[in-house]
Amino acid sequence: MQKPVFDAPFPDAPVSDIDPYETRHLGDPSEFHHVLRRNGPLVWLTHYGVWATGRHRELTEIFKNHRTFCSSRGVGLQDFKTEEPWRPPSLILEADPPEHARMRKVLSSVLSSNALSALRNGFEKEAEQRVERLLGVEEFDGVAELAVGFPISVFPDAVGLTEKNRHFLLDYGNLVFNMLGPRNEIAARAAVRAEQAVAWIAKQCERSNLADGALGSDIYRYADQGEITEVEASLLVRSLLSAGLDTTVIAIGNMLRCFADHPEQWRLLRQHPGRARFAFEEVLRFASPVHTFYRTADEDVEVSGVPIREGEKILLNIDCANRDTDRWPDANVFDITRRPGGQAAFGVGIHACVGRHMAALEAEVLLQALAAKVGRIELTGEPVPEPNNALRGYRKLPMSLKVGD
Numbered sequence: 001m002q003k004p005v006f007d008a009p010f011p012d013a014p015v016s017d018i019d020p021y022e023t024r025h026l027g028d029p030s031e032f033h034h035v036l037r038r039n040g041p042l043v044w045l046t047h048y049g050v051w052a053t054g055r056h057r058e059l060t061e062i063f064k065n066h067r068t069f070c071s072s073r074g075v076g077l078q079d080f081k082t083e084e085p086w087r088p089p090s091l092i093l094e095a096d097p098p099e100h101a102r103m104r105k106v107l108s109s110v111l112s113s114n115a116l117s118a119l120r121n122g123f124e125k126e127a128e129q130r131v132e133r134l135l136g137v138e139e140f141d142g143v144a145e146l147a148v149g150f151p152i153s154v155f156p157d158a159v160g161l162t163e164k165n166r167h168f169l170l171d172y173g174n175l176v177f178n179m180l181g182p183r184n185e186i187a188a189r190a191a192v193r194a195e196q197a198v199a200w201i202a203k204q205c206e207r208s209n210l211a212d213g214a215l216g217s218d219i220y221r222y223a224d225q226g227e228i229t230e231v232e233a234s235l236l237v238r239s240l241l242s243a244g245l246d247t248t249v250i251a252i253g254n255m256l257r258c259f260a261d262h263p264e265q266w267r268l269l270r271q272h273p274g275r276a277r278f279a280f281e282e283v284l285r286f287a288s289p290v291h292t293f294y295r296t297a298d299e300d301v302e303v304s305g306v307p308i309r310e311g312e313k314i315l316l317n318i319d320c321a322n323r324d325t326d327r328w329p330d331a332n333v334f335d336i337t338r339r340p341g342g343q344a345a346f347g348v349g350i351h352a353c354v355g356r357h358m359a360a361l362e363a364e365v366l367l368q369a370l371a372a373k374v375g376r377i378e379l380t381g382e383p384v385p386e387p388n389n390a391l392r393g394y395r396k397l398p399m400s401l402k403v404g405d
Helices: 023-027 030-038 056-064 099-110 113-134 142-159 167-178 185-193 195-204 215-224 230-243 246-261 263-271 273-286 356-373
Strands: 043-045 050-053 292-297 301-303 306-308 313-317 376-379 384-386 393-396 398-402
Touching (some): 030 313, 050 056, 056 301, 056 313, 099 215, 099 230, 113 142, 113 356, 142 167, 142 215, 142 356, 142 393, 167 185, 167 195, 167 230, 185 195, 195 230, 230 246, 246 273, 263 273, 263 376, 273 356
Antiparallel strands (some): 043 050, 292 313, 376 398, 384 393
16 A cells, blocks of 8 residues: 655645655665765655654754653653553653653652662673573574563563563563654564563563562552552553563664674773773664654754754654764774763653663673673674564674683
8 A cells, every 4th residue: 555645744845755654765774874864954754754863963962852842742752642652651762741750750760770789780780691501602693692681571570560471571571662753664573573571571561460669669669659540550650561671672682783883892891891881872862772762842943053843753764863973073983982971762751761770780791791701792693683664673682702812
């Protein structure tokens, strides 16, 4: 069936008929990035009737201006003001102040530096054991064994989930991110895979199914204190589950690929393992796990000379902005000595990912465990991309860990 064409909203508007959600563009976005960089600060996409930007300046301006560019109308292609959301909106990601601030305060407290510090020893032991088991293995899948295997062995325990059916976390997260795009074949496949996961997730968010003293039960303490309701507590646990695993999985897979492709950077990290946190920040800039979020104009506004009307959506292409040479002259160089301040992989402004420090902790301890034992990270086959409407990473990474330099 032929797709509708949405005419430009005004004469001489920069326009493109490229479809960023075609499978080929999801796997290799270089052509789409070129369109965004060539055509101006914002480009009208005729397939979807939305604006798009891949420039760092405009992207951060829009992210930071939460009063004009709202999140409560959905951070995906769908407009919650005119369409029914497929599930209750996130109280964190898809909410505006003052409700957003009230909910974020709870999650920020639950995910405090003290709470994360208490998890570090357990995370370190699991990372060290996992790396030790893989040393000398001729070939393994880095996605299954490390990118998925490590987070799914520590994150659900931290939240306080049951040990049964944890694979549903991945199916559900895959659905959540794919539903941020159009209802294409990728989203349809994700929906089929997640059919059982949706009910399982809802059950896991109930107080009775969360281990005492874990992060999930800590959220319910705020319901006991009257700061949130029981329903809100359940939805906050859901937010933690839906956003706390997939982005980390993708980021760790991208991290492994970066160091396999840049052995000189791996040698540098081994010499300075204390730079693991900075190295992960550079991974996020160089290979952002999230490629697209949206905002909706809540009023008529102008960005870099481009008039945007109330109700129009703006596609914020994060991975393109993170490679903006106006922001970083050598943006296409992977360099762990860089201080990549301003990278937008986990968002910018009041809606920046509240769980980003958890993801950074997991990546840091895994990097340090690898750096202590592994001389080289080598690909043993061709990486297989995982097309996703909002995430960019790998389905499979054939690789091996070499002990010698």
